[in-house]
Amino acid sequence: AEETYAPVTDARLGAAAKDAGWLMYRRDYTGSGYAPFDTINTSNVANLKQVWDYKTDFDMGHESPAIVNGDYLFITTPKNELHAFQASTGKPLWVYKHDLTGVGLKTICCDVVNRGVALYGDNVYMATLDNRVVALDAKTGKPVWNTQLEKPDVGYAMTVAPLALKGKVVVGVSGGEYGARGYIAALDASTGKEVWRRHTIPAPNEPGGDTWPEGAYKTGGGPAWLTGSYDADTDTLFWGVGNPGPWLATLRPGDNLYTDSVLALDPATGNIKWHYQYTPNDTWDYDGTNEQVLIDITHEGKPYKALVSASRNGWLYAIDRTNGKLIYGEKFATATSVTGFKDGKPVTDPDKRPDINKEIFTCPSFLGGKNWWPISVDVKTQIAYVPTMHTCMTMKGNAVSYRAGLPFLGESFKVVRDPAFPNHWGAVQAIDLNTGKQVWDFPSELPWNDGTLTTAGGVVFSGSADGYLHAFDAKTGKVLWKSPQATSGFLGVPSTWKVGDKQYIGIYAGWGGGTPIWGGDMAKDPRVLNIPLGGHFYVFSL
Ligand SMILES: O=C(O)c1cc(C(=O)O)c2c(n1)C(=O)C(=O)c1cc(C(=O)O)[nH]c1-2
Numbered sequence: 001a002e003e004t005y006a007p008v009t010d011a012r013l014g015a016a017a018k019d020a021g022w023l024m025y026r027r028d029y030t031g032s033g034y035a036p037f038d039t040i041n042t043s044n045v046a047n048l049k050q051v052w053d054y055k056t057d058f059d060m061g062h063e064s065p066a067i068v069n070g071d072y073l074f075i076t077t078p079k080n081e082l083h084a085f086q087a088s089t090g091k092p093l094w095v096y097k098h099d100l101t102g103v104g105l106k107t108i109c110c111d112v113v114n115r116g117v118a119l120y121g122d123n124v125y126m127a128t129l130d131n132r133v134v135a136l137d138a139k140t141g142k143p144v145w146n147t148q149l150e151k152p153d154v155g156y157a158m159t160v161a162p163l164a165l166k167g168k169v170v171v172g173v174s175g176g177e178y179g180a181r182g183y184i185a186a187l188d189a190s191t192g193k194e195v196w197r198r199h200t201i202p203a204p205n206e207p208g209g210d211t212w213p214e215g216a217y218k219t220g221g222g223p224a225w226l227t228g229s230y231d232a233d234t235d236t237l238f239w240g241v242g243n244p245g246p247w248l249a250t251l252r253p254g255d256n257l258y259t260d261s262v263l264a265l266d267p268a269t270g271n272i273k274w275h276y277q278y279t280p281n282d283t284w285d286y287d288g289t290n291e292q293v294l295i296d297i298t299h300e301g302k303p304y305k306a307l308v309s310a311s312r313n314g315w316l317y318a319i320d321r322t323n324g325k326l327i328y329g330e331k332f333a334t335a336t337s338v339t340g341f342k343d344g345k346p347v348t349d350p351d352k353r354p355d356i357n358k359e360i361f362t363c364p365s366f367l368g369g370k371n372w373w374p375i376s377v378d379v380k381t382q383i384a385y386v387p388t389m390h391t392c393m394t395m396k397g398n399a400v401s402y403r404a405g406l407p408f409l410g411e412s413f414k415v416v417r418d419p420a421f422p423n424h425w426g427a428v429q430a431i432d433l434n435t436g437k438q439v440w441d442f443p444s445e446l447p448w449n450d451g452t453l454t455t456a457g458g459v460v461f462s463g464s465a466d467g468y469l470h471a472f473d474a475k476t477g478k479v480l481w482k483s484p485q486a487t488s489g490f491l492g493v494p495s496t497w498k499v500g501d502k503q504y505i506g507i508y509a510g511w512g513g514g515t516p517i518w519g520g521d522m523a524k525d526p527r528v529l530n531i532p533l534g535g536h537f538y539v540f541s542l
Contacts (some may be wrong), residue, residue: 061512246260
């Protein structure tokens, strides 16, 4: 039957946490990845069965969550195809294949991925590898507008899932490995016209401009390649900023604001309200882009409106989201580059800084104690479910000069095992956000490169690299159910929705992304090397 398509209004997005669908990247503006559904719960999750599936034509990383409005479901593929299905049955509705003819796909560091769509009004939005944002009619797939932000192949690319709010579609660019000057931009949702652009590296005359050597801002990196969050109470948009360029920090003394930071922005103008820098003068490619989850916590007896992020640098940060002050930092992985805090600012170990002719060994590797795979947070218990990677690295400086469209690193490196975890490349951890301390740990011999989904049914979902979707007991970490083995390793972000009384879980298998390309010893581990490729979207229900 031809279902009506209910427009995605600001009111619906503001109440997305309670919607029957899954209206945005992390379900709601807080970035929780938490669904209030309990139809599937700890007592019946063992009965989950596959109800439909879809195989894509691609062998690269599949990272998109299913975004669902009513009975309409949207997923994207590598190289920017957008597929619409009937959410309950998997009936294909339409496909949009973005035209990448003539695009070299050259300045894309970590696989030709896409992290999914945003919905607003009657439209669906996708950011593309050739730096466009496209708006399509969600019901028909018919193009509405198409705005190019940058030429392709000269440093910029886009892999981000857009965030829609208040008549705007907000996106951020990739390009931190190519000396692109990063930014976050807001486009008018109905016309595609750019409303504001916030460069993440200030010009010399702007606040923070004095944290860079002369002229360095033009090639200073600071990409913004993961989706932010939004606090309606204070009307603040939070967006993570990535690594500085070049990677070798001795070439750019200073804190290098606002790289490796979270920015609190006015969504009407893009003006900066405050910032917090996770890794000052980063020389390890630790980015600061990982999820920025808004959650109210109680720490040492005091209530806080917090923003939490499990950073690539191995520390879990809780920041006061009203003023940008550190509440606490706790290690969630072996972390020797950042060693602690002074007056709320991270302190780094000078002995762990590489230079020309100086090789160092430090943890985590540049791939991070956790990479982009989002944590989820149970809003009732304030427990976060954190995909974790156990790696360290050697790193050494070398000479580099900027050339448009080429890598701008100035370092060579190798990912190796974390000696503290001789048998495990990864884990899923439960961490109490009130304390920053571990509640349980599920170790994995393979890296764990999948986001997590938390539900009111007391079940946490996440997929393993060897192709099993796991259902964990949120309280104990006990595995309550595992799917039959998927045709590839899980990399996609799990999501859940209801059509009528039925609850569905959807997730992409489709190994790829940064780990196989950059993973050094981990990528060469035969169990990782032999993970079969191919995109396969699965939907499960009772
Ligand atoms: O600096 C950047 O612009 C940038 C972009 C991306 C991306 O857009 O996917 C990644 C990274 N950096 C990165 O450092 C990284 O480890 C990474 C992993 C992945 C992935 O999809 O698995 N993307 C990216």
